[in-house]
Amino acid sequence: MPERSAAKRTASKATQLADIARRTGYSLATVSKVLNGRSDVSPATRKVIDAAIKESGYVKRVSTTKNRRLLEVVFQNFDNIWSLEVLRGLVTEASAHEMSVITTESGDRSHPDSKWIDGVLRRQPLGVVLIFSNLTDSEKARLQACRIDYVTLDPSGDPSPDNLSVQADNWTGGVIATRHLLSLGHTRIGIITGPNSMMCSKARLDGYKAALEEHDIPFDPRLVREGDFSTAEGYRQALAMLKRPDTRPTAIFAGNDLQAMGVYEAARTLDLKIPEHLSVVGFDDVQTAAYMGPALTTVRQPLQDMAAAAVRMVVDKSRGRTIQNRMIFPTNLIIRDSTRPLEVTEPH
Structure with missing residues (x-):
């Protein structure tokens, strides 16, 4: 008796899929591919068959135990x-x-x-x-x-x-990082963002802009560099930003701690001391941030x-x-040794 019931269910399933194939004009094999999530089906075909499957009320049996852990x-x-x-x-x-x-x-x-x-x-x-x-x-x-x-x-x-x-909360993170630098007297603050296509990068940049606006400091696009969240790109962008003494910022907000590491290396290349000549703020608070020399002030995301x-x-x-x-999740500022009040008389 159980074998007969199983056979009935198998036949019913095949009939249902055949009906979907006839209704859509696609082969039974194509319907089966869509049902099983195969990649070798065009999006247009998948859309038509998915709609027919839903309309038919067909429900695929899915294992509730296999790899559930x-x-x-x-x-x-x-x-x-x-x-x-x-x-x-x-x-x-x-x-x-x-x-x-x-x-x-x-x-x-x-x-x-x-x-x-x-x-x-x-x-x-x-x-x-x-x-x-x-x-x-x-x-x-x-x-x-x-x-x-x-x-x-x-x-x-x-x-x-x-x-x-x-x-x-990337926007708030951008705000508190920039506010911290402003509170130390910095007004020429550079920022190295992540990729412009990423929402977190845009939000941190928007927070930076909002903090400047709070202090009536005009936004200067020349102080903005797009990075890719890597140390190498942080180094490259910081080097470009810092190489001219007459236009360099007194502080940099790096879009993440990895880019902040690149900023440190760029500063060393140009014989600039952190924080005496340049204040730096990162973002993330990865485990190594507290052990950089000097320890990195950063925005912690948990x-x-x-x-x-x-x-x-x-x-x-x-x-x-x-x-x-x-x-x-909320972000908060972790103040360490990479930031300090701006000197009235610049060392350069």
């Missing part, structure tokens, strides 16, 4: 202390839920390589944490078809209200707490709990 994390690069801070928070929280973490390095800062999702669908994790990335509609559809939830940590763009995301929150969002969503789709 696996969390996948997609980094665009994994070559710096920032990534290690995030990973530490992810692993610690995942362990508390008796979950394992698998990491994937793929693509660039705005979007992972197209192959990453094929691996995710093969592994069928409980959920995915994406660092920086925003997904295409096709990628979202493929994850949703397999009921794999995802959270974007520090999204590069403005996430949809329907998507799960965790980020820091990276490990943010990572832990991303894991909890995946777990809570899988258990049907009500969750907040968008979490924004």
Whole structure:
């Protein structure tokens, strides 16, 4: 009797998929590819078949046990202390839920390589944490078809209200970093941002502008340099900003601590002492910031707490709990030794 029931269900499933194929004009194989989240289907075809599947009421059976204790994390690069801070928070929280973490390095800062999702669908994790990335509609559809939830940590763009995301209050971070330098008497303050395409970069720059406006200091675009959040780019942009004594700023707000490290090296190259000749503020408060020479004044975003929150969002969503789709963590200023009041008489 059970065998007959199973046979009936199999036949019913095949009939339903065949009906969808006839209705859309696509082959049964193409319908099956869409249903299973395969990548070798055009977005237009996927859209038509997805609509027909929803209209038919067909529901794909998804395993509720396979790899339910696996969390996948997609980094665009994994070559710096920032990534290690995030990973530490992810692993610690995942362990508390008796979950394992698998990491994937793929693509660039705005979007992972197209192959990453094929691996995710093969592994069928409980959920995915994406660092920086925003997904295409096709990628979202493929994850949703397999009921794999995802959270974007520090999204590069403005996430949809329907998507799960965790980020820091970058605008306030930009404000408090700049206010600190202004309170020390600096009015010619340079800034090295992250990529202009990234939301966190724009927010920090907007905070910088807002703090200048509070003090009636005109915004000078010549003091703004676009970086890429790397130490090498921080060095290059700081060197360009500091090489002329008559136009150099007296302080620099680096878009992250890695770029601040580059600013330190540029200052050494030009025989400028920090903070005697140049005050520097970073952003992130990675573990090494307190051990730089001098110790770096920086804006702390709670990276490990943010990572832990991303894991909890995946777990809570899988258990049907009500969750907040968008979490924004506060930032605060950590004052150390890389900033000081501006000398009335400049040493140059």
